[in-house]
Amino acid sequence: MIPRYSRPEMAAIWTPQTRFRIWFEIEAHAADAMAELGTIPKEAAAKIWKKGKNAKFDLARIEEIEREVKHDVVAFTAHLAEIVGPEARFVHQGLTSSDVLDTCFNVQLVRAADILIADVDKLNAALERRAREHKFTPTIGRSHGIHAEPTTFGLKLAYAYAEFARTKARLEAARREVSTAAISGAVGTFAHVDPRVEAHVAKQMGLSVEPISTQIIPRDRHAMYFATLGVVAASIERLATEIRNLQRSEILEAEEYFSPGQKGSSAMPHKRNPVLSENLVGLARVVRAYVTPALEDVTLWHERDISHSAVERVIGPDATVALDFALDRLAGIIDKLIVYPQTMRNNIDRLGGLIHSQRVLLALTQKGVEREDAYAMVQRNAMRAWRGEGDFLALLKADADVRKYLSEKELAANFKLDFHFTQVDTIFRRVFGKA
Numbered sequence: 436m437i438p439r440y441s442r443p444e445m446a447a448i449w450t451p452q453t454r455f456r457i458w459f460e461i462e463a464h465a466a467d468a469m470a471e472l473g474t475i476p477k478e479a480a481a482k483i484w485k486k487g488k489n490a491k492f493d494l495a496r497i498e499e500i501e502r503e504v505k506h507d508v509v510a511f512t513a514h515l516a517e518i519v520g521p522e523a524r525f526v527h528q529g530l531t532s533s534d535v536l537d538t539c540f541n542v543q544l545v546r547a548a549d550i551l552i553a554d555v556d557k558l559n560a561a562l563e564r565r566a567r568e569h570k571f572t573p574t575i576g577r578s579h580g581i582h583a584e585p586t587t588f589g590l591k592l593a594y595a596y597a598e599f600a601r602t603k604a605r606l607e608a609a610r611r612e613v614s615t616a617a618i619s620g621a622v623g624t625f626a627h628v629d630p631r632v633e634a635h636v637a638k639q640m641g642l643s644v645e646p647i648s649t650q651i652i653p654r655d656r657h658a659m660y661f662a663t664l665g666v667v668a669a670s671i672e673r674l675a676t677e678i679r680n681l682q683r684s685e686i687l688e689a690e691e692y693f694s695p696g697q698k699g700s701s702a703m704p705h706k707r708n709p710v711l712s713e714n715l716v717g718l719a720r721v722v723r724a725y726v727t728p729a730l731e732d733v734t735l736w737h738e739r740d741i742s743h744s745a746v747e748r749v750i751g752p753d754a755t756v757a758l759d760f761a762l763d764r765l766a767g768i769i770d771k772l773i774v775y776p777q778t779m780r781n782n783i784d785r786l787g788g789l790i791h792s793q794r795v796l797l798a799l800t801q802k803g804v805e806r807e808d809a810y811a812m813v814q815r816n817a818m819r820a821w822r823g824e825g826d827f828l829a830l831l832k833a834d835a836d837v838r839k840y841l842s843e844k845e846l847a848a849n850f851k852l853d854f855h856f857t858q859v860d861t862i863f864r865r866v867f868g869k870a
Contacts, residue, residue, distance in 0.1 A: 436752060436753045436756035436757050436760075440718065440756065440757055440760045441756050441760060442756070442759055442760055442763060444550060444759075445547060445550050445755060445756050445759040445760075446752075446756055448543050448546050448547055448550075448752075448755070449543065449751065449752035449755075449756070451492075451494050451497075452491070452492060452494065453543075454539060454543070455492040455494075455497070455511060456492070457539040457542050457543070457640075458508070458511055458535050458539055459487050459490075459492075459515065460639070460640065461534070461535050461538050461539060461618075461636055461640065462483070462512075462515070462526050462527060462530075462535065463480070463483050463484050463487060463488075464635060464636045464639040464640065465527075465528075465530060465618060465628075465632050465635075465636050466479065466480040466483050466484075466525060466526060466528075467480050467484075467635065467639075468629075468631060468632040468634075468635035468636065469525070469528055469529075469628075469629075469632055471635075472629055472631060472632070474528060474529075474629070475525040475528060476522075476525070478522070479522040479525040480525070482519060482520070482522040483519055483522060483523070483525070483526060486518050486519040486520065486522075487515060487518055487519060490518050492511075492514065492518075493514060496514050496517075497510050497511055497514045498510075500513050500514060506532070507532075508527075508532040508535055508536065509532075512526055512527050528627075528628070529620050529626075529627030529628030529632075530618060530620060530628060531620055531621045531650055533617070533650050533651045533652075533739060534617055534618045534619065534620065534628075536744075537617055537648075537651055537652040538616040538617060538618065538636065538637075538640065538642070538652075540652075540657075540747060540751065541613045541614065541615060541616065541642060541652065542640055542641070542642065543751060544610075544613045544657075544660060544751065544755075545610055545613060545614050545641065545642070547751075547755035547759075548606055548607075548609060548610035548613075548660075549610070550755075550759055551606050551664075551667070551755065551758060551759060551762065552603055552606050552607060552610070554758075554759055554762035554763055554766070555599050555602055555603045555606065555667075555762060556603070557762075557763070557766045558599055558762055558765055558766040558769065559596050559599050559600060559603070560766075561766050561769040561770040562592050562593075562595050562596040562599065562769055563592075563596055563867060564770075565589075565592050565769055565770075565772065565774075566589045566590075566592035566593045566596060566863075566867075567589065567863075567867075568589070569587065569588040569589040569592065569774060569776075570587060570589035570859060570863065571587055571589065571856055571859060572587055572588040572589060572774070572776050572779065573585055573586075573587060573588075573776075573779060573780060573783060573852055573856070574586060574587060574588045574591070574688060574779040574782070574783070575779070575782050575783045575790065582782075582785070582786055582789070582790055583790070584790050584791075584793065584855060585783055585790060585852055585855040585856075586855070587856060587859060588688075588689075588774060588776075588779065589859070589863075590859065590862060591677070592769070593862065593863060593866045593867070595670075595673075595674045595677075596866060596867070597866050598670050598673070598674075599670060600866075602666070602667050602670055605663045605666060605667070606663060606667065608663070609659060609660045609663035609664075612656045612659050612660055613656050613657060613660045614641075614642050614643055615637070615642055615643050615644065615645040615652055615656065616633060616636055616637035616640055616642040616643070616644060616645060617633065617645040617648035617651070617652045618632055618633035618636050618637075619633060619645075619648050619650070620650075621650060622649060622650045622738045622739075623647065623648040623649045623650045623651075623738065630644075633645075649737075649738040649739060650738050650739040651735070651738075651739045651743075653733075654729075654732045654733045654735065654743055655733050657729055657732065657747070658729045658730045658732065658733050660729070661725055661726050661729035661730075661750060661754060662726050662729065662730070664722055664725070664726070664754050664755070664758055665722060665723040665725070665726035667722075667758060667762075668718070668719035668720075668722035668723050668758060668761070669719065669723065671715055671718075671719050671758075671761050671762065671765055672715065672716050672719035672720075674765065675712040675713075675715040675716050675719070675765065675768075676712070676716060678690075678691065678709060678712045678768065678772070679709045679712045679713060679716075682707075682709045682712075686778075686782065687775060687778055688774070688775055688778050688779045688782065689772055689773060689774045689775065690707060690709065690772075690773050690775075691707075691709050691710070691711050691712060691768055691771075691772065691773070692768075692771035692772070692773060693707050693773075711764060711767075711768050712768060714764070715761050715764060715765055715768075718757050718758075718760065718761045719761065721753070721754075721757050722754050722757050722758050722761070725749075725750040725753065725754045728746045728750055729746070729750060731746075732746055732747070783852070786820070786821070786827075787820050787826050787827050787828075788820070788826065788827040788828050788850055789817055789820055789821065789827050791827075791849055791850045792813050792814075792817050792827075794849040794850075794854065795813050795831060795837075795841075795846065795849050796809050796810055796813045798840075798841055798845065798846075798849050799812065799813070799837070799840055799841065802840040802841065803840070804840055812834065812836050812837050813831075813837075815834075816830040816831050816834055816837070828846060828847065828850055831846050832846055
C-alpha cells in the first residue's frame with residue numbers, strides 16, 4: 436500500500452526486516468525444541484539465538500543471494516549462516532520453506548487483526564459518544580431516498596455502532612481462524628521433524644497447531660480472513676455513504692469537519708466536499724477486491740504449489756494497511772462530524788406533515804374503518820399535499836369522510852413528533868447495554 440494510506444504500526448508488520456525477524460524466531464524456536472529432543476546439540480541452539488537475536492538482517496545481502504539461488508528462504512538461511520557461523524547447519528532441520536513462510540504469514544495476519552480490532556474499538560467509542568449526544572435529535576428517516584417517518588440522529592449512529600460491534604466479533608473469529616502454525620516438513624508428514632517441534636514453535640509464536648497440513652496451511656482459513664476484511668470494508672462504505680448523502684447541499688444535515696485553511700476546490704472557493712468519506716468508499720472497494728483472489732487461493736495442486744504466493748504478498752499488506760487507515764479515518768470523521776439539528780428539523784417539516792400519514796391510517800382503522808378504505812382516504816389527501824395543494828392536516832380536517840371518524844383534536848394528536856421516539860431508550864439499552 437502506498438504511504439498516503441499507510442499508518443506506521445500496521446505498515447511495520449509487513450516490512451522485510453519484520454518478516455525476516457519472524458522467520459528467524461520460527462527457526463530458532465524450532466532449534467530449541469530439537470535441542471530438547473536431542474536432535475541437535477543444545478550448544479548449537481544457544482548459539483543460533485545468541486548470534487541472531489539482536490541481529491539486523493542485511494536486506495541487500497539477502498537479495499543478492501536470492502538473485503543467484505532464486506529462492507527466498509534459501510537466501511535467508513544462507514545469510515543467517517553468515518551471522519551465526521558453523522552452528523547454522525542445524526537451522527531448518529527437517530523443515531520445508533512453507534513451514535516458515537506460512538507460519539510467518541499467520542503471525543503477521545494475527546498481529547494485523549489485533550490492530551484492526553483496536554481500530555474498531557476506537558471507532559465505536561466515537562460512535563457511542565456521538566449517538567448519546569444526539570440520542571433525541573429528531574431527523575427524518577428515508578426509504579428509497581424519500582422521506583419516510585421520523586427517527587433520531589442518535590439512532591442512526593447507534594445502528595452503525597451495532598454493525599461495528601458485529602465487525603469486531605467477526606475480526607476476532609478471523610484472527611482465530613488464521614492463528615495456526617505448521618512445522619510438519621515436506622508434504623506435511625512429519626517424517627523429518629517431530630510434531631513436538633511444531634507444538635513448541637506454535638506456543639512460542641502465540642499460535643495453535645494446525646491439525647493437518649499438506650506442507651502448507653490450508654488456504655480456506657485465509658479466504659475466511661480476507662472475506663471478513665471485505666465485510667468490514669462494506670460496513671465502512673455504508674456509513675461513509677450515509678455521511679456523503681447527509682452532506683449534500685439539498686440535505687446538509689451533517690458534514691465532515693472543515694479545518695481552517697482547508698480548500699474544497701481549486702476553482703470554486705465556496706466548496707466544502709465530503710472528501711474523507713469519498714476516500715473511504717474508494718479504499719473499501721480496494722479491500723473488497725482482494726476477497727476474490729483469496730478465495731481462488733484455496734484451490735492448489737495436490738499437497739502444494741505456489742500460485743497463492745504472489746497473491747498473498749500483495750493482498751496481505753495492502754488489505755490490512757488500507758483497512759487500518761480507513762477505520763482510523765472513519766473514527767476521526769465521526770469524532771469531529773458537524774451536525775445541524777435545526778436543518779434536520781427543517782427537513783422533517785418540508786413535506787407539511789406527510790410523514791405522519793401512517794398514524795392517521797392506523798387511527799382510522801382503530802375507529803372501525805377497513806384498512807383499504809382508510810388507506811384511500813389518507814392517500815388522496817397526502818397526494819394533494821404532495822402536489823402543494825394545501826397542508827396535510829388541514830386537508831384531512833376538511834375531508835368529510837375522515838371527519839366521520841376522527842375529530843380535529845384526534846387528528847392533531849396524530850401529528851406529534853415525540854410519539855416516534857418513545858422506544859429510543861429501549862433500543863439504546865439493546866445496543867449499548869444501558870439507555
